[in-house]
Each structure stands twice: as C-alpha cells, then as structure tokens.
Amino acid sequence: MTEESFVRELERRADQAFDGAHGAPLTFESVRSKAHGIRRRRRAAAAGAVAAAVAVAILVPTVLTGGSPRSQGPDPAPAPPAAPGVSVLHDGVLTRPDGDTVSVDVANADVSQLGVLTDGRIVMALQQPYAVRVYAADGTVQATYPAGANIITMSALDDAVAWVAKDLTVRVLASGSAEPRTLPGIPMPGEAAGGIDAVLDAEHLLVGDHTTTTEVLTPGGTEPLTTSEPFRVIDVSPDGDLWAVTFIPTTDNEMYGCEGLYDPEAGRMVARSCDVSGLQFSPDGQHVLSLRGDNNMFGEGTILDLDLQPVGSFESTGKGDVISRAGWADATHVLVAEANWKTNTWSVVRVGLGWDDPQVVVPQGPGINPESAAYLFSG
Amino acid sequence: MTERDADFTAYLQARQGRLLRTAYLLTGDQHQAEDLLQTSLAKLYLAWDKVRDRDSVDAYVRRIMVNENNSLWRRGWKRREAPTDTVPEGTPFHDVYDEGVGAAVWEVVQTLPRKARAVVVLRYYEQLTEAETADVLGISVGTVKSQTSRALAALRERTPADLNPTHREEER
Numbered sequence: 322m323t324e325e326s327f328v329r330e331l332e333r334r335a336d337q338a339f340d341g342a343h344g345a346p347l348t349f350e351s352v353r354s355k356a357h358g359i360r361r362r363r364r365a366a367a368a369g370a371v372a373a374a375v376a377v378a379i380l381v382p383t384v385l386t387g388g389s390p391r392s393q394g395p396d397p398a399p400a401p402p403a404a405p406g407v408s409v410l411h412d413g414v415l416t417r418p419d420g421d422t423v424s425v426d427v428a429n430a431d432v433s434q435l436g437v438l439t440d441g442r443i444v445m446a447l448q449q450p451y452a453v454r455v456y457a458a459d460g461t462v463q464a465t466y467p468a469g470a471n472i473i474t475m476s477a478l479d480d481a482v483a484w485v486a487k488d489l490t491v492r493v494l495a496s497g498s499a500e501p502r503t504l505p506g507i508p509m510p511g512e513a514a515g516g517i518d519a520v521l522d523a524e525h526l527l528v529g530d531h532t533t534t535t536e537v538l539t540p541g542g543t544e545p546l547t548t549s550e551p552f553r554v555i556d557v558s559p560d561g562d563l564w565a566v567t568f569i570p571t572t573d574n575e576m577y578g579c580e581g582l583y584d585p586e587a588g589r590m591v592a593r594s595c596d597v598s599g600l601q602f603s604p605d606g607q608h609v610l611s612l613r614g615d616n617n618m619f620g621e622g623t624i625l626d627l628d629l630q631p632v633g634s635f636e637s638t639g640k641g642d643v644i645s646r647a648g649w650a651d652a653t654h655v656l657v658a659e660a661n662w663k664t665n666t667w668s669v670v671r672v673g674l675g676w677d678d679p680q681v682v683v684p685q686g687p688g689i690n691p692e693s694a695a696y697l698f699s700g
Numbered sequence: 701m702t703e704r705d706a707d708f709t710a711y712l713q714a715r716q717g718r719l720l721r722t723a724y725l726l727t728g729d730q731h732q733a734e735d736l737l738q739t740s741l742a743k744l745y746l747a748w749d750k751v752r753d754r755d756s757v758d759a760y761v762r763r764i765m766v767n768e769n770n771s772l773w774r775r776g777w778k779r780r781e782a783p784t785d786t787v788p789e790g791t792p793f794h795d796v797y798d799e800g801v802g803a804a805v806w807e808v809v810q811t812l813p814r815k816a817r818a819v820v821v822l823r824y825y826e827q828l829t830e831a832e833t834a835d836v837l838g839i840s841v842g843t844v845k846s847q848t849s850r851a852l853a854a855l856r857e858r859t860p861a862d863l864n865p866t867h868r869e870e871e872r
Binding site: 327328330331332334335336338346347349351352353355356358359360547548549560562586587588589 | 705708709712713716717721722724725730733734737738739741742743745746747750760763764766767770805806809821824825827835837838855
C-alpha cells in the first residue's frame with residue numbers, strides 16, 4: 322500500500338460517510354446558537370448578579386416592544402464578559418470599585434489575600450491560624466472556615482472563590498450561594514497540600530503542585546490537564562480564552578522566570594516573555610499588568626498588550642520609590658499604591674494604560690514600613 | 701448581518717464540507733463528527749475577531765477540533781481513554797460502509813489511539829507537513845515521526861497481503 326492509496330482510502334471513507342442524507346450543512350444560525358451556549362457555560366458561575374442584570378437588559382426591551390430579541394433581527398455577537406475592578410482595604414475600610422465604602426473589622430497585617438464576590442460579600446485569607454473569613458456585603462462577619470493555607474483563588478469574573486480546607490479538601494464558594502461546596506482534595510504525595518491555580522467556574526478548578534498546573538478538579542474528581550508544555554496558570558482572562566502562565570525558572574532566568582499567554586482551545590502559547598511577572602488580565606481582557614520586585618515591594622510595573630509588548634511602565638528611580646500593590650481599576654486604568662521605603666510615605670494614584678496621566682486618589686502621607694501592605698487590593 | 705458575521709458565514713460555507721470529513725476521520729463516527737465540527741466552529745466564531753485576518757484560520761480550527769476530540773476532561777464519554785504510544789489490539793468499529801478494499805485500512809485506523817489517529821489524519825488526509833502537524837497537535841516533530849511510523853507499521857501488519865507494501869516491493 323503506497324501513501325497515495327492510503328490517502329485515497331481515507332478520502333473515500335470520509336466522502337462515503339457524508340454522501341446522501343448525511344452531513345447536512347451547518348447553518349450560521351446553528352453555529353451561532355451553539356456559540357452562545359458555550360459562552361453561557363463559560364459564564365455560568367456568574368449566574369447571580371451578573372446573569373440577572375443581563376436578563377433584565379434583554380427582557381426590558383422585549384416587554385416594551387412586545388417581541389423577542391430574535392424577532393427584531395439578528396443577534397449581535399456575544400458581548401465579551403468584563404471583570405470588576407479592584408477593591409481596596411485600608412485601615413478597616415473596604416473601598417469598592419464604584420467608590421462605595423464598608424467598614425470591616427480586620428487589620429491588614431492579619432490578611433494575606435482579599436477577594437470580593439459579585440454578590441458583594443468580602444472574602445479574606447487570614448494568617449495565624451490559617452482561615453478563610455467571609456463577610457456579608459455590609460461588613461459583618463458571616464463565617465470563618467479553617468484553611469490549609471492562607472491562600473484564596475478568585476475566578477476571573479469574581480463569581481467564585483476557592484481554597485484548600487484544613488482537611489485538604491477543596492471548598493468553593495460561589496456568588497449567591499450561602500455555603501461553600503466541598504470538592505475532593507488535590508492528589509499529592511503524602512500529606513502535602515496541592516494548590517489551586519485558577520477557578521474557571523464553580524465546578525472547574527485548575528490545580529497542581531504549586532509549580533505546574535497538572536489537573537482539572539471538578540466535583541467528580543480530577544482529570545489530567547494536557548497542555549503544550551509544563552507551566553503554572555496564574556490568571557485567566559474574563560472570557561476564559563487566555564491563561565496567563567508562568568514557567569519553571571531556568572538558570573538563565575532564575576530570579577523571576579518567564580511568563581506567557583496560553584490559548585487553551587488551540588493548545589498553544591500565543592505570547593511569551595522573560596521580562597514580565599505576575600501577569601494580571603485587565604477587566605476587558607485586552608491588556609495585562611506585570612509587577613516585578615521582592616520583599617513585598619515592586620520596582621517595576623508594566624502594562625502590556627496581548628503580544629506582551631509594553632504599552633506603559635513604571636520603573637523605580639532607586640530613591641526608595643516602589644509599588645506596594647497595583648491592580649486594574651477598570652479596563653483602561655490601573656490603581657497603584659505607591660510607597661517609599663526610605664521615608665515610609667504612601668500615596669494611591671490612578672494611571673492610564675501608558676502609566677501616564679496620574680490622578681491622585683490618596684495624597685502622599687506617612688505610613689507603615691512598605692514591606693507590609695498598607696493598602697490591600699482584591700484579586 | 702454584520703460584516704463580521706458575513707465573513708464567518710463565507711468561511712463556514714466554503715470550508716465546512718472538508719472540515720466535516722476531517723472530523724469524521726478523527727472520531728470515526730458520523731454523529732460525533734457533526735457534533736465535533738459544530739462545537740469547533742462555534743468556538744471559532746467566538747474567537748473570530750482574533751483569527752479572521754490571519755492566513756491560518758484552517759489551522760486554528762483544526763487545533764480546536766483535535767483538542768476538543770482529545771480532551772480528556774471536558775467530555776464524560778472520553779474520560780476512560782488514556783493516550784498511549786503503542787497501538788492496541790482493539791476491535792474495530794464496523795459501520796454500514798464497511799466493505800471493499802478500504803475496509804481493512806479503515807479498521808486499522810480506527811484502532812489507533814486518538815492522538816495517533818490525529819497524526820495520521822493530519823499528515824495523510826489534510827496533507828500537512830510534519831512541522832505543521834506538530835504545531836497543530838502541540839507535540840514535537842519527532843513525536844509526529846514516531847507516531848506516523850508506528851501507525852504505518854500497524855497498517856502494514858494488519859492489512860491484507862495484497863495491500864501490504866512489503867509484499868508488493870518483494871513482488872517487484
């Protein structure tokens with residue numbers, strides 16, 4: 322059998338299978354309808370506040386006009402989902418992206434990580450002893466759960482948060498659900514605890530050994546995750562189409578390692594750079610923020626496009642000026658908690674994509690040693 | 701219809717026939733092929749703004765199809781299958797077209813592990829180069845070579861003597 326005859330047999334078989342009644346052509350409508358379903362599943366965990374808002378937005382014109390959206394012409398392409406901006410915790414007050422504030426009885430020194438769910442609840446990973454505390458939207462304590470580590474992982478749309486419980490099972494608290502759901506533990510040798518690298522939705526978590534993301538955890542257990550090369554997922558774009566990943570540092574890049582953007586559908590890296598760290602997607606998924614530093618302070622901050630090309634950046638002048646925390650205020654602005662470790666002064670500014678046009682949010686004033694975070698950002 | 705949707709519709713009409721056949725060779729089942737193609741094209745539609753201006757839309761949708769088909773975690777009906785480098789002695793699936801000289805070839809193709817079958821389909825049906833096949837599958841060119849070699853060896857072993865290239869070469 323020659324290669325030609327082999328190819329001929331494959332072609333004949335494929336042609337036979339779809340002759341006659343088989344292989345009715347797919348229509349644009351059927352493909353778009355399927356696409357909408359996929360988009361809905363990807364956004365399923367946003368069922369609470371976000372989905373309700375969308376439903377209202379669709380239903381209102383329908384009711385007013387007496388027709389369905391479909392009867393008024395073709396559906397537009399699915400709108401890309403957007404993540405909320407960061408909330409900031411400072412001196413027992415949480416400031417939400419819209420400027421609303423709420424008092425929360427906690428000291429920043431006791432908090433290692435902060436998240437705000439779309440239903441308004443505030444979730445904190447606490448130090449000593451490790452625990453996860455959930456506050457109602459009004460700032461009252463709702464529940465405290467013993468945890469295996471002082472780490473929480475928020476979903477890209479802030480509609481779910483996950484952590485490893487003290488018994489090493491995984492807990493997922495979805496927006497709109499009163500109690501966290503228990504998922505199986507992350508398979509690890511001995512009594513080691515695995516890590517939750519990303520929360521795709523309330524039922525699909527990317528997990529691993531803190532170095533490499535190796536499995537998908539669901540309520541039914543774990544399934545191996547096949548990727549084009551080993552990496553650890555550190556963030557997921559709001560639409561789920563891209564993952565920000567970090568590679569195991571090599572001797573050439575021992576200090577910070579290299580990071581990249583991975584397309585999980587295509588199974589390939591779409592961008593890679595050894596000049597970025599801790600990539601965070603913007604709320605519209607069109608840019609990423611990179612922060613580089615040590616001792617809980619960052620000397621470099623960069624806003625990049627999806628080719629990982631810099632759009633704007635900050636670099637310390639070497640006179641003690643550093644970034645303590647930075648996060649996306651909205652799709653085109655980054656909120657930055659600036660500090661100076663020589664003078665222990667602090668300020669908060671809001672900058673544009675070019676790391677330009679700074680708007681002062683909190684004027685410069687005295688504060689704590691910048692090795693601790695006076696302003697904690699949700700994320 | 702928007703320009704975006706018109707572009708996508710033109711691509712859909714032009715390419716779906718060929719892509720459906722590729723899906724069938726990947727899955728070995730007509731209904732699964734239709735499902736696979738619809739899901740893959742839906743995902744392509746969601747990513748259309750990113751890929752529409754590239755020359756490699758076919759490559760992108762092939763990647764989606766192969767990944768969707770190989771996915772071990774998104775689909776329950778595939779969960780128990782583990783990828784392997786060896787060709788198992790499986791019992792081939794028979795369908796209504798299972799007659800004629802091509803049947804033996806098709807039976808062997810269907811016993812190949814899912815990833816090895818993808819290599820064969822992309823290399824021989826889609827006529828991709830080894831490098832292109834490696835790129836679509838996210839594996840090395842060396843793995844493409846070895847998977848192809850194993851698959852062809854299995855074909856030689858299991859196809860009737862009159863289809864076996866070794867016999868034909870000896871006859872010459």
